[in-house]
Amino acid sequence: MDKFDFLDERLTDLREKHLFRGLNTIESADDGLVRFMGCDSPKVLFCSNDYLDIAADKRVKEAVCQAVGKYGYGASSSRLICGTHKLHLGVEEAFAGLLACESALLFNSGWTANEAVLKTLPQKGDLVLLDRYDHASIIDAAKSSEAKFHTFRRDDLSRLERFLSNEAYNRKYIVTESVFSMDGDRADLQKLVELKNAYGAILIVDEAHAVGCFGPNGAGLIEELGLSAQVDIIIAPLGKAFGAGGAIVAAQKNVIDYLINKARPFIYTTAPPPVNCAAIMAALDIIKTEPARRKKLAENAQYLRAELTKAGFDTGPSSTHIVPVIIGDAERTMRVSTELFEMGYFACAIRPPTVANDSSRLRISLQCSHTAEQIDGLVNALRVVLSA
Numbered sequence: 229m230d231k232f233d234f235l236d237e238r239l240t241d242l243r244e245k246h247l248f249r250g251l252n253t254i255e256s257a258d259d260g261l262v263r264f265m266g267c268d269s270p271k272v273l274f275c276s277n278d279y280l281d282i283a284a285d286k287r288v289k290e291a292v293c294q295a296v297g298k299y300g301y302g303a304s305s306s307r308l309i310c311g312t313h314k315l316h317l318g319v320e321e322a323f324a325g326l327l328a329c330e331s332a333l334l335f336n337s338g339w340t341a342n343e344a345v346l347k348t349l350p351q352k353g354d355l356v357l358l359d360r361y362d363h364a365s366i367i368d369a370a371k372s373s374e375a376k377f378h379t380f381r382r383d384d385l386s387r388l389e390r391f392l393s394n395e396a397y398n399r400k401y402i403v404t405e406s407v408f409s410m411d412g413d414r415a416d417l418q419k420l421v422e423l424k425n426a427y428g429a430i431l432i433v434d435e436a437h438a439v440g441c442f443g444p445n446g447a448g449l450i451e452e453l454g455l456s457a458q459v460d461i462i463i464a465p466l467g468k469a470f471g472a473g474g475a476i477v478a479a480q481k482n483v484i485d486y487l488i489n490k491a492r493p494f495i496y497t498t499a500p501p502p503v504n505c506a507a508i509m510a511a512l513d514i515i516k517t518e519p520a521r522r523k524k525l526a527e528n529a530q531y532l533r534a535e536l537t538k539a540g541f542d543t544g545p546s547s548t549h550i551v552p553v554i555i556g557d558a559e560r561t562m563r564v565s566t567e568l569f570e571m572g573y574f575a576c577a578i579r580p581p582t583v584a585n586d587s588s589r590l591r592i593s594l595q596c597s598h599t600a601e602q603i604d605g606l607v608n609a610l611r612v613v614l615s616a
């Protein structure tokens with residue numbers, strides 16, 4: 229009898245429900261083709277969040293090599309001890325500028341940035357209002373904050389408005405993603421701004437899947453909509469379109485000063501490696517100066533959606549470079565993903581609890597380097613697999 233036998237029972241349960249998750253190991257990647265351990269042929273990747281093909285850009289690699297030569301790798305301590313490098317400050321200054329905010333603070337990841345903001349700012353007596361499909365990092369942080377929280381539906385904001393009009397709370401926070409990670413649709417930021425203004429709430433927007441991909445400078449959907457002055461706190465995770473890692477929280481200065489003083493996920497952790505800042509700055513330069521990448525990404529998304537719709541597949545409410553093919557049943561979704569993989573395409577199966585029961589899907593994410601031939605190939609493979 230092993231003391232962890234109980235985990236085997238739980239794992240068996242997951243397997244029986246087709247919800248077991250395993251890891252696919254990448255052996256090498258070249259030009260959008262990825263070779264996985266144990267597979268002879270390379271696959272076309274349709275599940276990377278490196279939307280703008282920046283992670284392996286030559287300029288990023290050079291910047292990282294230079295920085296590593298100068299600073300080594302690790303930051304050696306928390307930012308408040310002796311871990312603040314001028315590269316951290318450079319990133320924060322650049323993002324305060326990009327996101328048109330007074331100040332910015334770099335965190336180790338989007339997860340910790342959301343945790344820091346939502347566990348530090350809202351307090352007992354406050355109310356946090358979340359889109360019901362907000363990312364797990366937002367939901368978990370709100371659940372463990374001292375404030376009360378409720379969820380609302382983005383396709384019917386009347387429930388949100390009802391909560392906002394409740395005067396029993398000290399402060400109210402509205403938290404949304406700008407582009408939703410599993411449906412690829414957009415929050416109605418204009419309407420959320422109107423509501424937060426009408427009820428004096430604080431609006432927090434997570435631009436994880438929009439920063440880099442929208443706006444004239446790649447600052448995100450907020451920039452594209454001209455709402456920079458209206459959003460109170462912006463979270464910008466940098467492991468996706470920026471091809472790096474870490475996340476920025478941008479806001480007015482006293483918010484950032486407060487986080488530096490009180491946010492435990494900032495205070496009690498080793499700072500992001502300075503070389504990560506070099507990668508971020510190189511990515512930022514590419515993102516600002518090469519808007520053609522954003523344009524191509526949007527064109528690819530539009531083309532894929534049109535082809536999938538023509539083929540009769542359900543792409544949900546997607547209007548961006550994240551395009552789900554909603555299948556429903558977890559077992560069938562896994563089977564479709566596996567068969568596509570065998571045909572040379574990797575589109576990840578997303579199952580509960582990441583998405584609602586009976587809405588398992590392939591989450592197809594596009595990159596600006598995808599070609600029309602690759603997209604056609606994926607749609608044809610889907611036709612074959614889903615009609616079987």
Ligand SMILES: Cc1ncc(COP(=O)(O)O)c(C=O)c1O
Nearest residue numbers: 337338339363405409436465467
């Ligand atoms: C909306 C959203 N916020 C935050 C995160 C977490 O970001 P990170 O991967 O940097 O921890 C994700 C990750 O997928 C996300 O989709």
